[in-house]
Every structure is written in C-alpha cells, then in structure tokens.
Amino acid sequence: MSHAIHESPQASVSASLTQAILHAASRLGLDRQTLLTACGLHEGQLADPDARVPFSAQEALWRELDARLQHPEPGLLLGRSLTPGPFSVLSYLLQSSATLGEALTAALRYQRLGGEGGELHIEERGESLLLLYRPLHPQHPATRIRVLAMMTCWVQMTMPLLDGFHLLGAQFRHAAPTDLAPYREVFACPLQFAAADYAIALPRALRDVPLVQANPPLQQLLRQHAEALLARLPSASLSARVIGLLGEQLAHGEPDRGELARALLLSERTLQRRLAEEGCSYQQLLADTRRQLAEQHLREGRLPAAEIALLLGYSEPSVFFRAFRQWTGLTPGEYRARHGSGPAT
Incomplete structure (x- = not known):
C-alpha cells in the first residue's frame, strides 16, 4: 500500500x-x-x-x-x-x-x-x-x-x-x-x-497510565491556543479556521461574528458566502463547537454544568441546558452519568 x-x-x-x-x-x-x-x-x-x-x-x-x-x-x-x-x-x-x-x-x-x-x-x-x-x-x-x-x-x-x-x-x-x-x-x-x-x-x-505532569486547567487554556494557531495555518479550510477561532473566543464569552470575520480579514458577508461554499454556516459551526466542547467537559472533567455553560459563552445556564437537550436528548447530568468519569463536585 x-x-x-x-x-x-x-x-x-x-x-x-x-x-x-x-x-x-x-x-x-x-x-x-x-x-x-x-x-x-x-x-x-x-x-x-x-x-x-x-x-x-x-x-x-x-x-x-x-x-x-x-x-x-x-x-x-x-x-x-x-x-x-x-x-x-x-x-x-x-x-x-x-x-x-x-x-x-x-x-x-x-x-x-x-x-x-x-x-x-x-x-x-x-x-x-x-x-x-x-x-x-x-x-x-x-x-x-x-x-x-x-x-x-x-x-x-x-x-x-x-x-x-x-x-x-x-x-x-x-x-x-x-x-x-x-x-x-x-x-x-x-x-x-x-x-x-x-x-x-x-x-x-x-x-x-497518568502522566506525572497532568494539569487539566492548563490543558484547557493550551487547547484553546492550539486551536487558534491551527486555524491560522494557511492550508486549513475556512471552516477549520473558524472553528479554531470560535474555540478561542468562547473562553471570553459569547463569540462575536464581526470580530471573527475581521480576524480572518473578511467582511461578515464574505465570511457567510465562503462558509456556504464549504457547505456550512457560522451558526452551525458555533453550535457544533459548543456541543463538542460541552461533551468533552462532561466526559473528561468534573466542572459543574453551570460553569461549563459560562465557559461556552452562554449568559445563562438554562440556555445551555436547553441547547444540550436538543443536541443529545439528555440533560448535562444524564450525559455525564452515562459517559463521564465521575460526578461533578
């Protein structure tokens, strides 16, 4: 081969x-x-x-x-x-x-x-x-x-x-x-x-086997930075670059589409058009990124669901809970009980 x-x-x-x-x-x-x-x-x-x-x-x-x-x-x-x-x-x-x-x-x-x-x-x-x-x-x-x-x-x-x-x-x-x-x-x-x-x-x-320098809080920050760097590599698709920048923006609250477009040196209209050419949309990528990060937090960590909601840029935990149920058919607590490493503290 x-x-x-x-x-x-x-x-x-x-x-x-x-x-x-x-x-x-x-x-x-x-x-x-x-x-x-x-x-x-x-x-x-x-x-x-x-x-x-x-x-x-x-x-x-x-x-x-x-x-x-x-x-x-x-x-x-x-x-x-x-x-x-x-x-x-x-x-x-x-x-x-x-x-x-x-x-x-x-x-x-x-x-x-x-x-x-x-x-x-x-x-x-x-x-x-x-x-x-x-x-x-x-x-x-x-x-x-x-x-x-x-x-x-x-x-x-x-x-x-x-x-x-x-x-x-x-x-x-x-x-x-x-x-x-x-x-x-x-x-x-x-x-x-x-x-x-x-x-x-x-x-x-x-x-x-656990690594002796394991540091989950540092991991989260480093992943956000790594996603942003990956998104900026020239050969990455626009959708991949948007996902990386969304991961970085979510750490600071609700993402701003205009700010993201400016980071990519595009107008919002051009961003929307080029994403459509790749078969996706900004809102879809935002929802997919939030879902992926939410499931990762619930599987691998012990943060309370309310804190995860804040990390994902939701102003209210209840909005996150409704979105998560729409994605998975489960509440965050039910998802963690099935897939997580343990109960949240």
Whole structure:
C-alpha cells in the first residue's frame, strides 16, 4: 500500500522547533550564525515562538547539521540534546495531558503545529501501540538525521512523564548501520532496519497510565491556543479556521461574528458566502463547537454544568441546558452519568 504524502506548496514548520534545534546544535559546539546563514534564515524569523518558517529552510538546516556533526549517527546525538520547552504550545500541551492516550490524541490533532514535514499515525497491533512517522521526501539526504532526532526526542520527553515507560521495538527505513550501540543506548529495545516505516512500539497498557505532569486547567487554556494557531495555518479550510477561532473566543464569552470575520480579514458577508461554499454556516459551526466542547467537559472533567455553560459563552445556564437537550436528548447530568468519569463536585 502506498503511503505517499502530498507536500503543500506552503509547507512550514514551527519557529519554536527550529529554535530548539539551533539551541541543541550550539550546545554541541556548532556556530549558530553559520547555521542560520547556510539555511537562509535570520533571527527575526525566529523571534515569535508561534511563527512559522519554510519547511525547505529547516530541511537545509538538517542537511547542514548532518555534514557538520562528527558522530556515527548525528540524529541520535541531536535528539538527546533537544529540550521540549522551546517547542512552545504543542510540547506543553502534550506534557500536561492527563494520560498518554490523551497526549497521543492531542499529538494527532495538533501535529501540524510542530511542522508539515511528515505525518504521525497511531495504530494498535495486538498488545502494542505503534507510533509511525511517514516523512515528506523519505529519500532526501536530511530525512535520516531529522527523523532520528525526532524519534529520540519522543523517547527522551516521554520517559520522565510516564511510570513504567519502555519500548517494545523500534524500526527504521534505512539499512542497519555497522555500529548499533548508539541505537541501543537510546531505544533499549529490539531494533528493525530496512522497514516500511519509522516507528516505535509501546505496550498498549501504557495508554491509560497518568502522566506525572497532568494539569487539566492548563490543558484547557493550551487547547484553546492550539486551536487558534491551527486555524491560522494557511492550508486549513475556512471552516477549520473558524472553528479554531470560535474555540478561542468562547473562553471570553459569547463569540462575536464581526470580530471573527475581521480576524480572518473578511467582511461578515464574505465570511457567510465562503462558509456556504464549504457547505456550512457560522451558526452551525458555533453550535457544533459548543456541543463538542460541552461533551468533552462532561466526559473528561468534573466542572459543574453551570460553569461549563459560562465557559461556552452562554449568559445563562438554562440556555445551555436547553441547547444540550436538543443536541443529545439528555440533560448535562444524564450525559455525564452515562459517559463521564465521575460526578461533578
């Protein structure tokens, strides 16, 4: 089966991730300015942690690092020097998740915030949970160092967050190197080379294990910010961008359609017309977003329904209760009793 990934002409990556790569390279003794010059970037492009840089420029950076780092496997070396903090919202979102499963769900939804240089997939195979990465340009000279650094960083970031963390296996697209010691040191599991995909396998039971830095209130704020950033990526559909901005506006009360249109540099009439062309409407997207967030709060949290109503921008809880019954045929209390993790306090 083909797993070809189609590159957007606007493919980009996080400036925060690019900063983290440069910080790691500096710690390993490479000159930052020389690297920036070699890949055609400048400091101004990296100043905003939520900014984007062209994927092609970061690919050139990886190629330069591969040429300059004196190590049998530069990707493994760099991955061990990467620190997750500079990755900005995506990194903090994953670390503050309640469980590994929740973190993986977030990683799938928001992976484009990190970059558009490939696609993450998660598959269950028996008692294993497989995290596969399918890169753009798998034959590009810089792909090996880039993906190995990313896989190493996954392991380094997850290990301290999860009691009992270990890998069942790791696989790589390239042929087996002569020296396997650097791989064994990082992954500490059976290794497979010349495989169809880059992947690591975890015990499926780890999916429900709590993360030690779980922080539900922070999660909510980070998700709102992540939705807004996702909505602003150029390749997102207008409806996806509207949903992201609605999630951000709902945190501050009743959404304002005019303000949302201005954020998208559109008139309200143009917004309405273009949404209609995509087969939806502003009111429909608002209702769908509210319903999705309401069900998520009721399933995963313990906030009273009245507080959820306020979080969703309703001026009165009774209006939320009526809307929720229309959506689901249940009251919020009945929905929580069926699907939630426990009663509200």
